[in-house]
Amino acid sequence: MKVLIVVPAYNEALNIEKTIKDIKENSCYDYIIVNDCSTDNTEEICINNKYNYLSLPVNYGLSSAIQMGMKYAKKYNYDTVIQFDGDGQHSAKYLEDIVKKMENDNCDIVIGSRFVNKKKPKSIRMFGSNIIEFIIRLTTGKKIKDPTSGMRGYNKKAIDEFINNPSLTPEPDTLVYFYKKGLKIEEVQVEMKEREFGESYLNTLKSIEYMFNMVFSILFIRNFSRKRCK
Template sequence: MKILVIIPAYNEEENIVNTVTTLKEKCPDVDYVIINDCSTDRTEKICEKNGFNYISLPINLGIGGGIQTGYRYAYKNGYDVAVQFDGDGQHNAEYIHDLVKPIEAGEADMVIGSRFIEKKGFQTSSMRRAGIGVLGFVLRICGGGKITDATSGFRATSREVTKFFSANYAQDYPEPESIIAASVSGFKIKEVPVIMNDRTAGVSSISPFKSVYYMIKVTLAILIYRLVGKKWR
């Protein structure tokens, strides 16, 4: 199985070396690609200097467009599984194989790493947890199945799903939306327990001010997708 780890990075000069070094140490058998989303800091320089495998976007596309670039790269280069893995140190590389296993076994097309199955490690704020709970509920009534960690950016996709996401991927807050897109298209989604860390450095991309707007927007997006989304295959 050829596995590609996609690492989206926007202004991650403090974290990126650590993330990639740990990844290479813990999973020497997987390939990785960093998607530098037009960072304004030294992220690109650092990638170049260290000889990292990276793609640099000429315009900032946001997390959705960045990840999609990774999916396109994965599909074009014949990878069987693509794993999304944040560049800010929140995700642990030792769980990558846990995410890949259900796809290898043919049990699922898309696997999401959830913090809330075993409730270990960094659990984020109670407000954030409540929001994620609501999103899980919305996804459930929309037929997305039981999802405990809808906003988790730690996920693996089979070649078919990678192809699907290469062609169409939600752009603004893509994590919950891509779940409903995949499930409407008839892909099997599974969650596995993972332990995540708090950010080691840098700031999160979602500020508390935007979170109410985020909830409304994502809920609407899921409902609309449920109503008008087309089955892809």
């Protein structure tokens, strides 16, 4: 199985070297950095270190960067894409678990989840995660313990879906869409670190907007995706 690690990077100059070093040392898979038109010297670092990277001429956000990675995977015939954040929060040693789970259980999507064996801590962020978890359960009947996790593996079926449907984002509502399409989604336990450098994309206002968008999308849009016979 050919596996590609997609690392979306927007202004991650402080984290990207560490992330790639981690991937190179702790896994044996190919990687691609998708530089989403960073304004800092992310691209310079990629050139100097001879990293394998794609550079987008216009900044278009995370979804676009992931989709770009999917298109690259399709062009170079990869079977699996694993989304891996460039901000140093994910650990490459869990990549193998995701790939193994995918092969052994014949899953279409595998989520690197923080809470398979562990309990969710109580915080505002996790409260949001709980709401999304509840709504996913309400609409699909399936239990995903860490729906907002950014570490996910997709197989060919999911990759094609991502390329052909521009409304799909690497967010929880897409999981509901995939459930409705009849894809198999599983979780494996991973650890995540706190962000060391740079700012998180989500501030308070953005978080509220994010929650609103997710709840709305899951309840009123993804919930009515029709199942395709395949």
